[in-house]
Amino acid sequence: MPALSASVADARGRVRARLGEWGVDPELRDDAGLVVTELFTNAVRHTDSEKITCVVHDSGTVVRLEVTDQGRGTGVPVPCAAEADEEGGRGLLLVSVLSVAWGSDPADDGTGRVVWAELAVHRAPH
Template identity: 45%
Template sequence: MASSYPLTQLPLPAPSAAPAEDARQEGFELPAHTSSVARARARLRGKLQHWGFPEELAHTAQLVISEFVTNAVLHTDTVRIACRIHLDAERLRIEVTDEGTQSCAPQPRSAAPEEVNGRGLQLVGALAQRWGVSAHGGRCGRVVWAELGTADGAL
């Protein structure tokens, strides 16, 4: 697959709003391999622990990033995945950017009771305050994002 930009230079998406003084953010890239799902989860978990994020909410955040990275690996033709987390007093925003060439956006689907897969985006929709998909700044790919509220709004 040909990429429109170097693999080591996959641009990280800009946060959705200007960061507040107490906002914290982290960005990292991973290859589009199934092993990157666990790596993204571990990186997120470590950063949230460092920031003092509540453990229960961190588990939810790990589920969200797992779903987004898994979908990028399995359902796009991307070679690299960029992840960004942004935490302020009101919410944690998780963004996963792929460089895939498909024009379709991920859609929740109805899985049959016997199916093992197919419920991830439904879970994200149930757990997140908001989630969505954005174009990747005129380039190939997309940004899939979710926002989780902080427990007490006082992080």
């Protein structure tokens, strides 16, 4: 997707729709939507990418969300210590609370970074 703020809602909607198709419960879909929003927004704000990819994997026990930029960022993502009156700066803190694990790795092609988060799966009853 284009590395634009307008693409964030599209990425969130696509992830939520896919998880719904897979029978993931609504609470996890909400959490995944928030996580992908934060990761995608950070890629838009903190890298000089032209495009960003978003992938979702379901291993059965965790859903893994991956957001890949083109590697023109300022370093490895770390949570900030935002002041109470600051509007932003809490995204990765939210990701860490909602995820069982998260981190970043170099992209397979060597030119970007994959920031990922894994959320515990809860399936809706059939």
